[in-house]
Amino acid sequence: MTDDRSTDVRTHHDDPDVTHAPETPPPEEQHTAEKYPCGGGPRVSRRAVLKGIGVGAAAVVLVGAGGVSIRALTNGVFDSGDGAPYDLWATWGSQPGVRAIVAAGVLAANPHNIQPWVFTVSDTTIDLYGDPRRVMPINDSDGRERMVGFGCAIENMVCAARNSGLDPVITPFPDGDPGHIAHLDVRHGRPPTGTERALAAAIGLRHSNRGPYESRALDMDDLHQLDGPVSSEQSGFAPGSPTATTTTPQIVWIADEPRRRALGELYVHATQAIIDDEQMSKESFAWFRNDRHAIDSHRDGLTLDGQGLTPMMLTAAKLLPAQSRESGDTFWLKTTREVHTATAGAYGIVRVGDVGSPLDRLAGGRLLQHVHLVATAHHLGLQHMNQITERIARDGSLSRPNRFGPAWSDIIGIPANQGLVSFRVGYPERTASSSPRRALSDVVDTR
Template identity: 35%
Template sequence: MTTSPTRRRLLQGAGVLTLVVAGGAVWRAHDRGVFAEPSGAAYDPWEMWNAPEYEGTPLALVAAGILASNPHNTQPWVFRVSDTEIEVLADTSRHLGSFDPYLREMHVGLGCAVENMALAAPANGFTVEVESAPGTLTAIERGGLVRAAALRLSPSSAAADPLYEAIPKRHTNRYPYDLARGFPEEMLRGFAAMPADENVALSLFTEGKGYEALGRAIIDATDEIVADHAMIEDSHAWFRDGPDEMARERSGLELDTAGLSPALLAAAKFLPALPAEQSHAAWADQTRDTHVPTAALLGLISVRDRYDRPQSLAAGRLWQRLHLSASAAGIAMHPLNQPVETIDRERQLEMEAKSEARLAEIVNNPDWQPTFCFRGGLPTREAPASARRSVETVAEKV
């Protein structure tokens, strides 16, 4: 069969077009890191946490502090470092808007950083005395740097805390958990013995009414957040669109840590970023279909006053310890703090305190106000590390 010159040109054109489209797809896939694990300088802090250049200096504590759990990976911190003191400052410009209107979550995250720093102290020849800044979150000044705590350093030869080694192993795990394997009894007993601060309490549920009600509260609060346009836009502002943006910002949330299946992750990375409504609707689906139903453990950290600054820090310190001890034992953990985020939001909008009532019924003790919810279980997949800004970016020498 002979092919006419016109038909040949058309076929050649189609071939070139296919190549261009396929080449473009490969290029885009490469550009968006579709087949790659997150890598590059933004993840180096996970290797540098005990680097020889920091060892035995206050910067070693900062290198551990920046690996802490923190809301939406905003890393809302600056560290002012001298030979005898590290001042931990809330960078209130790195906020979540209506998602955290009182900077409560910001302060819980700062508490997580303080705990990592306290754990890194003995390993680097220091003891620390932590002094939290007093006062209430409702009176805090916005926009700049606000002192949250001071860590006074003195020389020590105390042995390192066993949780210190778990610092680089701790990652938020948003994958399904293996519910059939339950939650190890011994770890539950260890958790229950952990609250060390008289203003912090822990509630743990593996079954029964409390477990069911907390699971329901998490799902319902997620749906309420998804219906709140301002909240999801403020949350979305911290979603990073691909590896280039993450390499620039080194903070915020990325698809690789979202707990998606490999096929869904590849598709999501390849396609243009979803708008806030769609990405948050997908998050609500994940919460309802995966996060809550596969949780072997649901837990609550409560304080006596949710808007007290030192108590928010103390709650964060406890969460960090819980997550580190789970990570050391290969157990997965994941904050699911939506039911407290809606408490703040209802208070800000002077709405009926439905969310407050929902959690109060579970805690069933008016002396305690929940400030943090989470799940735990045996992992089905390892969680990846999230990006971090460097020690040099967030530490100021004085």
């Protein structure tokens, strides 16, 4: 999810008539790197250079001093993580009134950073809607990751509200419209606890960490610190809400070495299957923002900054001509095998009663976001990894044999239809970077 299929030099890991959110440009406008290759001779891909060690000097030689200067400016070498697309991470808590709560929701994890939400607010209420134009119908063919993302946004908003001594009362799908995700009544409540303050402090620091993790082991005591009660123990739902009867989500931890290795191998196989599926590959690549102009224009999607590269490799990747979809896929597969699965301290699977239930998906999303906030507070890295469940859903949508479900169920020890989404966790070697976020003015309508 998040934020979140994990792709490294491209990455991955849920309506009313909304007119004020910008539409995602069609793929032909997003693939400028493929339409307008630099120069007329043989092209040096970023992937090819990233395979080397001395990429810094190679970049200068390969593209020339003039090219380096231009690309350094246009690809954001000098302003990585700075500027308007990133400001909300630092300023969310200073927004006035309920806008601070909404801002926290905008910073939640969500699939591929598509930011599928819009909000309508008054002084004491927040309504969360899905933007029907921000979907991934191929990679998220059953819509579970998008709905999980809405659950993540709800949990962030609850944490932000509690930090201000407010108690939001949540009514999911209040009018039966599947696009009207939730209504929140924001009321005065008890003062926040120390734990609630710590969770709120983690909102602006929480990022998907796609770099390598240290070899330090994580034991079950470490892991169970992460999956304690959600901030409101799901009690923030309104009395009589149908969500009050849904199965309480849990985290299934995969920490022993044999199962970690088996699950890692399955992730690699699923990654290869996604790459081999041209439609999945193209849809994913359409959300990759290759340069600073694209980041400033869209303020969503996946970026080079968020891929966990070393500073030297990141600079080289930005200086060289933009990658193709094919080279990005190759790099993603390599990194999944050699970094993501090779260095995972443990895996977590969000278990719910039924992965097809919208209510279970919302509740699972809240737990997922809670775990990520607690992990952030404990200086742990977390990366959403959903290649396996995406392939299960994709094969189901095409009425193909379920190639991954039985192995997935056997490794995680629960039925496949209870494994909602998954992630890896560990002590990160590098600090994760911020992802771009749309302005509040683009996603909030005031009554």
